[in-house]
Amino acid sequence: MPVLDLMSGFIAELRNAGLPVSLTENLDAMEAVKVIPIEDRDAFKYALGATLVKNNAHWRVFETIFEVYFSLRGPEYEINQEGQPDDFWREMQDQMDQVKGQGEGKGSGGGMDSLTPEEIAAMLMRALMNGDQAMMRALAKQSVQRFAGMEPGRPVGGTYYLYRTLRNLDLDNMLQKLMDANREMSKQELSSLEERLEKDEFESRIEQFKQEVEAEIRRRLVADRGAEAMAKTLRKPLPEDVEFMHASRDEMQSLKKALYPLTRKLAARLARKRRHGRKGPLDFRNTVRHSLSYGGVPADPKFRYPRPAKPELMVVADISGSVAAFARFTLMFVYAIQNQFSKVRSFVFIDGIDEVTKFFKSTEDIGEAINRVNSEADVVWVDGHSDYGHAFEVFFERYGKDINSKTTVLLLGDARNNYHAAQSWVVKEMRKRARHVYWLNPEPKSYWNTGDSIVGEYGAHTDGVFECRNLRQLEGFVENLA
Amino acid sequence: MKPRFKDVATVRSGLKKENYLADDGIAGVVYLADRLGKPVLIEGPAGTGKTQLAKSVAEMTGARLIRLQCYEGLDESKALYEWNYKKQLLRIQADKKSDSWSEVHDDIFSEEFLLTRPLLEAITSEEPVVLLIDEVDRVEVETEALLLEILSEYQVSIPELGTITAKQIPLVFLTSNNTRELSEALKRRCLYLHVDYPDLEREKEIVLTKVPDISENLADQIARIVRSIRQLDLKKAPSVSETLDWARTLMLLGIETIDEKEAKETLHILLKYQTDIAKAAKELSVTK
Numbered sequence: 229m230p231v232l233d234l235m236s237g238f239i240a241e242l243r244n245a246g247l248p249v250s251l252t253e254n255l256d257a258m259e260a261v262k263v264i265p266i267e268d269r270d271a272f273k274y275a276l277g278a279t280l281v282k283n284n285a286h287w288r289v290f291e292t293i294f295e296v297y298f299s300l301r302g303p304e305y306e307i308n309q310e311g312q313p314d315d316f317w318r319e320m321q322d323q324m325d326q327v328k329g330q331g332e333g334k335g336s337g338g339g340m341d342s343l344t345p346e347e348i349a350a351m352l353m354r355a356l357m358n359g360d361q362a363m364m365r366a367l368a369k370q371s372v373q374r375f376a377g378m379e380p381g382r383p384v385g386g387t388y389y390l391y392r393t394l395r396n397l398d399l400d401n402m403l404q405k406l407m408d409a410n411r412e413m414s415k416q417e418l419s420s421l422e423e424r425l426e427k428d429e430f431e432s433r434i435e436q437f438k439q440e441v442e443a444e445i446r447r448r449l450v451a452d453r454g455a456e457a458m459a460k461t462l463r464k465p466l467p468e469d470v471e472f473m474h475a476s477r478d479e480m481q482s483l484k485k486a487l488y489p490l491t492r493k494l495a496a497r498l499a500r501k502r503r504h505g506r507k508g509p510l511d512f513r514n515t516v517r518h519s520l521s522y523g524g525v526p527a528d529p530k531f532r533y534p535r536p537a538k539p540e541l542m543v544v545a546d547i548s549g550s551v552a553a554f555a556r557f558t559l560m561f562v563y564a565i566q567n568q569f570s571k572v573r574s575f576v577f578i579d580g581i582d583e584v585t586k587f588f589k590s591t592e593d594i595g596e597a598i599n600r601v602n603s604e605a606d607v608v609w610v611d612g613h614s615d616y617g618h619a620f621e622v623f624f625e626r627y628g629k630d631i632n633s634k635t636t637v638l639l640l641g642d643a644r645n646n647y648h649a650a651q652s653w654v655v656k657e658m659r660k661r662a663r664h665v666y667w668l669n670p671e672p673k674s675y676w677n678t679g680d681s682i683v684g685e686y687g688a689h690t691d692g693v694f695e696c697r698n699l700r701q702l703e704g705f706v707e708n709l710a
Numbered sequence: 711m712k713p714r715f716k717d718v719a720t721v722r723s724g725l726k727k728e729n730y731l732a733d734d735g736i737a738g739v740v741y742l743a744d745r746l747g748k749p750v751l752i753e754g755p756a757g758t759g760k761t762q763l764a765k766s767v768a769e770m771t772g773a774r775l776i777r778l779q780c781y782e783g784l785d786e787s788k789a790l791y792e793w794n795y796k797k798q799l800l801r802i803q804a805d806k807k808s809d810s811w812s813e814v815h816d817d818i819f820s821e822e823f824l825l826t827r828p829l830l831e832a833i834t835s836e837e838p839v840v841l842l843i844d845e846v847d848r849v850e851v852e853t854e855a856l857l858l859e860i861l862s863e864y865q866v867s868i869p870e871l872g873t874i875t876a877k878q879i880p881l882v883f884l885t886s887n888n889t890r891e892l893s894e895a896l897k898r899r900c901l902y903l904h905v906d907y908p909d910l911e912r913e914k915e916i917v918l919t920k921v922p923d924i925s926e927n928l929a930d931q932i933a934r935i936v937r938s939i940r941q942l943d944l945k946k947a948p949s950v951s952e953t954l955d956w957a958r959t960l961m962l963l964g965i966e967t968i969d970e971k972e973a974k975e976t977l978h979i980l981l982k983y984q985t986d987i988a989k990a991a992k993e994l995s996v997t998k
Contacts, residue, residue, distance in 0.1 A: 252899075256748070260742055264738070271718050274735040277735075284888075421994055424993075425931075428937065429934065432910075496889045500850070523799065593945075
């Protein structure tokens with residue numbers, strides 16, 4: 229396929245994945261491709277990245293799509309045909325002999341076919357031990373060929389093949405084995421610091437090997453199915469579009485990583501807005517002082533900027549199973565920008581309610597505070613199924629008097645009340661006293677008020693119910709709040 | 711215009727001569743910037759050598775470095791140009807009778823009364839120039855618009871004088887600490903480069919080049935410990951400059967191999983938050 233066609237497919241896929249690629253950027257990429265040869269794959273990748281990806285959070289998505297579209301390019305990335313003799317093979321043969329003991333492995337000729345999985349695992353261990361990159365790559369290729377059991381046209385995802393390959397190599401126990409072997413090899417006792425460093429080193433090597441295997445599987449899948457189909461199956465949402473309620477563990481990690489820079493940006497933006505919000509009355513003294521440099525002409529009027537009061541915030545969050553992740557992220561978010569509020573108090577509930585402000589007060593580490601909320605807060609009253617009605621009632625009884633005209637109350641949850649009494653009068657009372665009452669719901673709008681969800685009943689008494697499924701929506705809401 | 715660099719490798723070796731160790735990405739983007747005549751927007755954590763890259767490129771090409779430090783409240787008169795009001799006033803008052811209105815008018819809006827600021831200076835300069843617009847995320851979104859004309863057309867329009875076009879296309883670097891999202895318009899005009907913490911090998915090399923007389927063994931240990939620390943969930947991960955500070959400290963203390971105790975005692979050079987230090991100290995002393 230000519231590069232140009234490949235490029236247009238590639239860029240279309242980037243746009244499908246949600247990256248904002250404009251027409252100028254597209255043209256720039258075409259220009260860049262002219263001066264960088266496609267054979268130099270790394271340089272080529274960086275050239276495309278520099279022209280097309282303008283946000284570091286999007287880099288991983290870009291990388292995956294790049295791999296899919298350009299993985300079959302360049303000589304060293306071609307799929308190794310079976311039995312093809314090259315330098316690696318000879319080297320591997322030597323290694324194999326060492327593993328099997330002298331002489332035994334000689335003349336087997338058929339490459340890895342004659343090796344048992346254990347022997348390959350042993351070779352892999354040796355390669356990992358020495359950090360032998362070339363060997364690791366060759367082994368990744370071979371083990372995919374042997375263990376993944378890939379068949380053309382089989383409608384199975386890449387993760388299945390990955391699992392099969394890694395299971396055969398017993399990679400889960402590899403780290404332990406490497407550490408043991410390393411301990412035996414070194415003469416004197418390793419200090420715990422050294423041991424820790426060794427462990428990190430091995431971990432990163434194993435991770436690298438895993439990526440090699442993954443890349444190899446992807447290459448084969450692309451060769452089989454074509455780039456477009458493959459890109460479609462691999463398509464993943466950008467971190468800010470991942471839904472809280474359905475995030476996998478990996479996605480949770482990337483969400484967490486994305487959260488901090490997001491809050492930092494938001495805090496900077498809000499602080500700036502606060503300072504430069506509106507123009508106030510003329511500052512006479514300041515104006516006169518500046519007029520001196522224009523010979524007494526007040527050419528540069530200066531104004532007093534009003535400093536609006538910061539709102540007080542009360543966050544009341546449901547932390548029962550299904551919405552726990554959402555509550556956690558919202559709490560993290562709010563506390564990360566807490567200097568934008570004059571005071572933040574937080575409460576969590578399932579069917580009982582507890583104040584958790586103290587956990588955040590006592591430590592600087594928000595992550596740790598959240599963990600303590602999950603383990604120490606007293607939130608179960610009867611059976612540990614969400615009961616909004618009871619929780620709200622108790623909340624109002626205990627803390628209702630603290631709600632005043634400066635307070636903004638945030639209610640978080642899906643309002644799935646397990647058919648308990650709604651007690652929506654509490655929300656109505658809150659609204660009478662508070663400045664604002666908002667409800668954030670992590671469910672898609674179309675699910676609201678279905679089944680046992682009674683968000684409409686509560687929502688009628690609030691100043692607004694907002695869908696808050698991902699970081700982007702959460703950020704948008706908080707920005708308007710502060 | 712003649713390209714400055716032959717290929718990516720030239721950029722890389724050239725930067726190395728200036729004691730800047732670039733990886734493939736960095737060298738590639740600098741090369742592209744020259745070929746396509748586009749500015750480079752560099753983002754990344756603090757202390758990873760973003761500003762240094764611009765300086766090193768200037769030294770490598772033997773160009774003059776013109777630097778515009780951005781801050782909140784930066785405006786046209788500080789970034790682009792300003793009319794010298796005081797001088798204009800003097801000119802008007804100097805001979806009130808002789809000149810007609812139109813003469814005075816034409817006269818006080820001539821280049822003599824123009825104060826050039828960094829951006830205009832970079833464009834009007836005869837000799838080769840590297841323009842560094844530092845911490846561009848500090849200016850307000852509205853002020854960013856000032857940069858757009860110069861970044862895409864390499865020209866500045868002054869209403870009273872007309873458009874001043876660049877005599878030579880300067881290499882432009884913008885750095886950002888990512889405290890806010892830059893506008894699409896700005897990003898679109900730039901090549902994007904994200905400079906992250908270096909990998910193990912590169913960090914070790916950086917320590918070896920920047921800290922004189924350090925032993926290979928110690929540099930290796932330093933790079934590995936720093937990598938382990940960066941993997942932790944910290945408020946502020948150690949930057950390259952902090953790694954270098956640490957390396958220098960260890961050299962001063964005459965330490966040849968780092969053990970646990972020394973590592974813990976000097977952690978405060980790498981990390982600047984008490985919670986981070988406690989976390990790292992705990993992690994480094996626990997085996998598994």
